Each structure stands twice: as C-alpha cells, then as structure tokens.
Amino acid sequence: MQYFKYEIIKTCKQSGARLGRLHTPHGVVETPCFMPVGTQATVKAMTPRDLDDAGASIILSNTYHLYMRPGHELIKSAGGLHSFMCWNKPILTDSGGFQVFSLAKMNSIKEDGVEFNSHIDGSRHFFTPEKVMEIEQALGADIAMCFDECAPYPSEYDYAKAAMDRTHRWAARCKLAHEREDQALFGIVQGSTYKDLRIESAKVLSDMDFTGYGIGGLSVGEPKEVMYEMLEEMMPHMPFAKPRYLMGVGSPDCLLEGVLRGIDMFDCVLQTRIARNGLALTSEGKRMLRNAEYERDFTPIDPACDCYACKNFTKGYIRHLVKAKEILAAQLITMHNLRFSLNLMAKIRQAIAEDRLLDLKKELEASGSLNL
Amino acid sequence: MQYFKYEIIKTCKQSGARLGRLHTPHGVVETPCFMPVGTQATVKAMTPRDLDDAGASIILSNTYHLYMRPGHELIKSAGGLHSFMCWNKPILTDSGGFQVFSLAKMNSIKEDGVEFNSHIDGSRHFFTPEKVMEIEQALGADIAMCFDECAPYPSEYDYAKAAMDRTHRWAARCKLAHEREDQALFGIVQGSTYKDLRIESAKVLSDMDFTGYGIGGLSVGEPKEVMYEMLEEMMPHMPFAKPRYLMGVGSPDCLLEGVLRGIDMFDCVLQTRIARNGLALTSEGKRMLRNAEYERDFTPIDPACDCYACKNFTKGYIRHLVKAKEILAAQLITMHNLRFSLNLMAKIRQAIAEDRLLDLKKELEASGSLNL
Numbered sequence: 001m002q003y004f005k006y007e008i009i010k011t012c013k014q015s016g017a018r019l020g021r022l023h024t025p026h027g028v029v030e031t032p033c034f035m036p037v038g039t040q041a042t043v044k045a046m047t048p049r050d051l052d053d054a055g056a057s058i059i060l061s062n063t064y065h066l067y068m069r070p071g072h073e074l075i076k077s078a079g080g081l082h083s084f085m086c087w088n089k090p091i092l093t094d095s096g097g098f099q100v101f102s103l104a105k106m107n108s109i110k111e112d113g114v115e116f117n118s119h120i121d122g123s124r125h126f127f128t129p130e131k132v133m134e135i136e137q138a139l140g141a142d143i144a145m146c147f148d149e150c151a152p153y154p155s156e157y158d159y160a161k162a163a164m165d166r167t168h169r170w171a172a173r174c175k176l177a178h179e180r181e182d183q184a185l186f187g188i189v190q191g192s193t194y195k196d197l198r199i200e201s202a203k204v205l206s207d208m209d210f211t212g213y214g215i216g217g218l219s220v221g222e223p224k225e226v227m228y229e230m231l232e233e234m235m236p237h238m239p240f241a242k243p244r245y246l247m248g249v250g251s252p253d254c255l256l257e258g259v260l261r262g263i264d265m266f267d268c269v270l271q272t273r274i275a276r277n278g279l280a281l282t283s284e285g286k287r288m289l290r291n292a293e294y295e296r297d298f299t300p301i302d303p304a305c306d307c308y309a310c311k312n313f314t315k316g317y318i319r320h321l322v323k324a325k326e327i328l329a330a331q332l333i334t335m336h337n338l339r340f341s342l343n344l345m346a347k348i349r350q351a352i353a354e355d356r357l358l359d360l361k362k363e364l365e366a367s368g369s370l371n372l
Numbered sequence: 373m374q375y376f377k378y379e380i381i382k383t384c385k386q387s388g389a390r391l392g393r394l395h396t397p398h399g400v401v402e403t404p405c406f407m408p409v410g411t412q413a414t415v416k417a418m419t420p421r422d423l424d425d426a427g428a429s430i431i432l433s434n435t436y437h438l439y440m441r442p443g444h445e446l447i448k449s450a451g452g453l454h455s456f457m458c459w460n461k462p463i464l465t466d467s468g469g470f471q472v473f474s475l476a477k478m479n480s481i482k483e484d485g486v487e488f489n490s491h492i493d494g495s496r497h498f499f500t501p502e503k504v505m506e507i508e509q510a511l512g513a514d515i516a517m518c519f520d521e522c523a524p525y526p527s528e529y530d531y532a533k534a535a536m537d538r539t540h541r542w543a544a545r546c547k548l549a550h551e552r553e554d555q556a557l558f559g560i561v562q563g564s565t566y567k568d569l570r571i572e573s574a575k576v577l578s579d580m581d582f583t584g585y586g587i588g589g590l591s592v593g594e595p596k597e598v599m600y601e602m603l604e605e606m607m608p609h610m611p612f613a614k615p616r617y618l619m620g621v622g623s624p625d626c627l628l629e630g631v632l633r634g635i636d637m638f639d640c641v642l643q644t645r646i647a648r649n650g651l652a653l654t655s656e657g658k659r660m661l662r663n664a665e666y667e668r669d670f671t672p673i674d675p676a677c678d679c680y681a682c683k684n685f686t687k688g689y690i691r692h693l694v695k696a697k698e699i700l701a702a703q704l705i706t707m708h709n710l711r712f713s714l715n716l717m718a719k720i721r722q723a724i725a726e727d728r729l730l731d732l733k734k735e736l737e738a739s740g741s742l743n744l
Contacts, residue, residue, distance in 0.1 A: 316450060317413070
C-alpha cells in the first residue's frame with residue numbers, strides 16, 4: 001500500500017509557482033498550504049471544530065513539547081496524536097531540533113545527539129536522531145521531520161558548515177531508524193545564510209531521497225531579503241517532484257514570497273500568537289483591536305472575511321473582550337487570523353491554477369493584505 | 373402588545389414543584405431554568421454557538437461590570453446587549469446591588485443610593501435606583517432586576533431590617549423610573565436569615581406587583597439548611613403566578629432543592645468558574661481533572677453526557693490541557709459543566725411533567741450527580 005503521493009497539478013505560467021496535492025493516511029492536502037501550529041496537541045484557543053471551520057487541512061505539532069508533556073508514550077497509549085487530540089486530518093510533527101537549541105537550557109551538542117534541560121522542570125534529557133525517531137513514530141503524525149541542528153542567526157561559516165554536516169549525518173541516521181510506513185519522513189536543509197552551504201545541503205539531502213524536504217534555519221532573525229535569496233539559490237537543487245516545506249514561516253508577505261520561490265508548505269505561530277495579544281490580520285492590513293479607535297466601531301474585523309468571528313461580532317465588542325482580558329477575545333481573533341491565512345493560501349492556489357499569481361500579488365499589495 | 377407572560381404548565385403531584393414557560397421578547401424560557409453567567413458580556417470561554425449547543429435558553433449578565441466596562445452608553449449605541457454580544461435569546465441583567473456591596477471598595481450607603489469605588493481603576497461612582505434603571509434600560513436585557521441592598525451574612529437583625537426596608541423603598545423608585553415595555557422588571561426579596569423579615573419582604577414586594585421576583589441575599593455564606601428554611605418560610609407569601617428567581621444559586625444539589633421549594637430560575641458562576649480550575653461536574657460526582665488518576669484515563673469526562681467535550685475528548689487529554697495551562701481546557705470543561713447543569717434542569721422539568729421529582733431526587737442522590 002502506498003501511503004504517500006505528491007502530485008504537482010500544474011505550475012503557474014506567470015510565476016512558476018506550483019500547485020500540488022499531498023496524499024497522506026489522513027487525507028489529501030492541497031498545496032501550497034499553511035499549517036496552524038498546535039504546540040501542545042492543541043492549536044491554542046481552538047477546538048478541532050473551529051479548525052475545520054477555518055479551513056485547516058493539516059496542522060503541525062511540536063515533538064519537543066509533547067515529549068516533555070504529556071510524554072510520547074502516553075500519547076501512543078491513547079492511540080496516537082490524532083486520536084489523543086481528536087484531529088482526524090493530517091498532522092506534521094517537527095523534530096524538536098529547533099526547540100532544543102532555542103527553548104531548552106544548557107545544551108551540549110555531541111556527535112551522538114544533544115543533551116539539554118527541560119524548560120518546564122529543568123530535568124536533563126538527551127535527544128539523538130534515533131530517540132527522536134522513536135518519539136515521532138510513537139506520536140504517529142502523518143509526516144515526521146528529521147532531527148537537525150538549527151544554527152542560530154548570525155552564525156560563522158565554520159559553525160554553520162559543521163552544523164549542516166552534522167544535520168546530514170543525523171538525517172542518514174533518522175532514515176535508518178525510521179520504520180513506520182504510514183508516516184512520511186522529511187529531511188531538513190540547513191546551511192544558515194551561506195549560499196554554497198544551502199546548495200550543498202539541498203544536493204546532499206536530495207540524494208538521500210526523502211519523501212519531502214523541510215527548509216530549516218531561516219526566518220530566525222535574518223532580513224527577509226536574505227531568506228528569499230537563500231530560497232532562490234537552493235531551489236534549483238531541490239527535487240522538483242517532492243514537497244518543500246519552509247519551516248516557521250510565516251507572515252502574509254512571506255507566504256506569498258515563499259510560494260513564488262517554489263515552497264509548498266508553511267507553518268507559523270504568528271497567526272495564533274498575535275491573536276492572543278489582540279492583533280488581527282485583515283485584507284486592509286493589521287489591526288490592533290485593543291486600540292481606542294475601535295471602541296465604537298461596530299463593523300467586523302474584516303468585512304471581506306467569512307469566518308465565524310467576522311460574520312457575528314464587531315471590532316467594538318472584540319476590543320471590549322481584549323480590554324476585559326476575556327478568553328473569547330483569543331478565541332475569536334485566532335479563528336479570524338487562521339481563516340484569513342488559510343483563505344490567503346486558497347487565493348494563492350486559485351491564482352496559480354489561473355496562471356495569475358503575479359497579478360494576485362499586485363492586488364494583495366495594493367489592498368494592504370500583506371502588511372503586518 | 374404583551375411582551376411578557378408566565379404560564380404555569382403544571383405542578384408536580386409528587387413534590388409540588390412547578391413547570392412553567394416564561395415568554396420574553398427574545399423567546400420562550402422553559403422553567404425551572406438555569407442561567408449561565410456572562411459577567412462581562414461573555415460567558416467565559418464560550419462562543420454563543422457553544423452556549424446554544426449546551427442548551428442555554430437564557431443567560432445573565434452583570435450590570436455593575438458592564439457599566440464599568442465598556443459602559444452602558446456604548447452598549448446602547450451598539451444596539452443593546454443582545455446585539456453587542458451576539459446572543460439573540462433572552463438575557464437577564466442583575467442590578468449591580470450585590471457587586472457594589474461585595475466587589476467595589478469603600479461603599480457609602482445613603483438613602484439616595486450607594487457611593488463606591490470601581491474595582492478596576494478606583495474611580496468614584498454613585499448608583500441610585502434611578503441610575504441603575506437607566507443603565508439596565510440602556511443594556512436592554514429582557515429582564516432587569518431592581519437595585520437592592522444585599523446585607524452580608526451574618527447580619528444583625530436591625531441592620532438586616534434596615535437594608536430590607538431600604539430595598540423596598542428603592543424597589544418603588546425602580547418601578548417608577550422603569551419605562552421600557554419590552555423589558556420586565558423583577559423585584560428582589562431580602563431579609564437576610566430572619567424568617568419574619570423574609571415573610572415581610574415577600575408580602576411588601578408582592579403588593580408592588582412586579583413581573584417576577586428575585587430572592588437575594590441567600591447563598592452568601594449561610595449554611596444550605598438555613599437557605600432552604602428561608603425559602604420554605606417565604607414561599608407561601610410569594611405570588612404563585614409569577615416567576616421566582618433564586619439569585620446566585622447554584623450547585624447541583626441546590627438547584628434541585630430550590631425547585632422542590634418552588635423556585636423557577638437560577639444563575640451561578642460555579643459551573644464556569646470551577647471549569648477554569650479543572651473541576652468537572654458529572655453524573656457520578658465531581659472530578660478534579662488535574663489529578664494524576666486521570667493521566668491515562670482515555671474515557672470521556674462523563675460517559676452519560678452528550679456535550680461536544682464528552683463526545684470527542686478523553687479525561688487524559690483534558691488533564692494534559694489543564695496541566696499545560698491550555699485555553700482549550702477551560703473551553704471543554706466549561707462546555708461540559710454547562711451542559712451537565714442545563715441537562716439536569718431538563719431532567720428536573722421532565723420529572724415534574726411526569727409527577728416524579730422526588731423519585732428523580734433519589735436517583736440523582738444514589739448516582740452521585742448532586743455531589744460537589
């Protein structure tokens with residue numbers, strides 16, 4: 001039985017962007033796609049029903065967090081992550097690589113793996129490629145990511161190269177340790193902001209023949225132009241027929257620019273995180289709903305949006321909820337920000353299908369949709 | 373046009389409890405009923421859709437809080453509270469009487485009204501019966517409560533009597549100041565824990581001919597038996613044909629005991645507040661979902677419940693959400709606790725219709741449903 005298939009439906013004649021379809025054990029994902037982030041086995045403030053309503057076709061969850069709490073063995077005994085969190089569509093788990101380098105404390109990187117302290121209780125843990133494969137297979141997402149070493153920005157060339165080389169060796173170990181046929185394993189391209197390293201990493205990982213490819217170590221502090229340049233450099237060396245996932249991106253403008261450079265998948269906490277601070281993405285640019293200007297504004301967050309929040313509630317009401325620190329504020333703005341971003345991806349897919357993605361870009365820039 | 377009508381459908385031959393139907397401008401409420409509390413124009417962690425799903429037919433909102441934030445004039449300009457919060461079924465607003473005596477600081481009670489400091493910013497405010505009627509009419513709930521003086525427990529007899537007498541004089545002023553025909557005004561019986569005062573208050577307010585009657589100043593710290601005794605003493609002196617609302621009650625056992633003593637309406641923050649602490653009401657008694665015993669319990673909160681949380685999620689998952697401080701924990705447990713309590717009221721109404729409320733009481737006691 002073939003669990004996974006990636007079809008390229010077409011490429012946009014105007015932009016070269018790709019329209020695809022990723023088949024997984026839990027359903028089909030139309031690409032380019034945006035994955036809402038459910039760090040602790042929940043997309044914050046959303047029920048699975050809310051996620052369905054927003055149009056999510058795949059979500060991401062974080063291996064590091066789930067390993068720490070409640071533990072991958074517990075999730076496995078609950079029947080896996082889909083069953084545990086009651087989400088029956090596709091899930092992708094990251095590898096924890098980014099988290100053990102950014103979130104955990106006192107890392108010690110060795111060839112075998114990384115030793116680190118839990119950000120919750122300080123307890124000592126050791127992640128190896130084999131251990132991470134064990135965890136991700138226990139979680140049972142549709143797509144697992146290889147354990148990688150994510151170099152911070154900026155990194156010296158030698159450090160970046162060493163981290164990349166180790167990431168390649170770890171990728172080989174992940175591939176060897178990974179056994180679940182109903183779970184796809186994606187490699188992760190590293191190389192910091194060095195063109196030659198990015199190209200080398202793309203080539204090395206291509207030869208390893210993963211089901212798909214993550215692009216890691218970008219959107220970690222470097223200017224957007226640098227990220228775009230890296231994508232342009234490496235893309236000719238990425239396998240055409242496999243899904244390409246730009247990790248941790250992004251904002252509306254980055255989503256569009258990523259697609260224009262051949263990216264098929266994205267994830268980002270931005271949409272849900274800013275919602276909990278009262279910030280909404282709209283077709284006319286961002287709106288800080290806490291602001292006094294919305295006090296008596298009895299129109300929706302975004303009149304162009306069809307989400308539950310926009311169909312039923314006003315900016316004035318939501319501002320009140322934000323000011324009063326009510327949970328419903330987070331619920332409504334998160335619903336909207338996710339719907340906005342998932343709808344943006346739907347528009348992008350439609351524009352690719354109609355060979356007019358560059359036209360769409362102009363329209364979105366003119367309306368302010370890409371502003372954040 | 374007659375906006376309000378209260379029908380007593382029948383009384384239970386076994387218990388004497390009443391089954392009724394309260395007609396309001398925003399729909400019919402089957403009684404006895406439980407009103408979820410939406411203090412700040414939102415039932416915490418619930419969308420109006422969630423409230424509908426839970427079976428809520430009427431909710432309560434707090435005049436004091438809405439006056440403070442966002443202000444009644446703002447809500448009026450939004451088209452009233454129903455429109456502001458997108459809840460198109462009946463709403464009852466309390467009068468702020470309880471809050472200015474319990475929540476606000478440095479009260480100064482005068483014959484004309486109460487001076488107090490905001491619990492939000494310390495600003496000075498003055499509530500009179502006329503001012504409260506202005507606020508409640510601006511909010512535009514289906515049912516407004518008279519401004520009353522709620523004596524704390526315990527209170528000396530003389531203090532309790534003075535507070536009751538003032539409550540009666542304020543009730544007369546509220547009636548005079550209240551003009552909206554599409555809003556019912558309920559009087560509030562006071563009298564602390566003194567039988568003669570409770571009887572006197574019931575008689576005096578009965579003569580004033582309100583559309584319905586609140587019973588205030590109970591469930592404020594006195595033993596439950598004292599509350600039940602007060603209800604028994606005053607009930608023969610309450611108008612039979614009008615709805616009787618026991619304010620701020622209650623827990624499952626108090627809901628049942630109140631109905632057995634002739635109460636038609638209840639409200640309580642308990643269901644939503646304990647939910648945010650991880651505590652669930654179930655047909656087998658309360659469950660603290662944070663507890664380690666639920667870590668690997670992959671069964672619903674309450675197998676007898678038909679709410680979204682119980683149909684889709686396990687105690688093990690919800691425990692994880694509680695431990696991880698995820699908003700979804702509050703959402704799911706609140707959904708369940710409200711559904712549980714609204715379903716309890718539905719069972720009570722059914723039992724009254726079938727003349728078997730005392731039988732139901734025995735069944736509920738045996739199962740543990742009334743334990744908290």
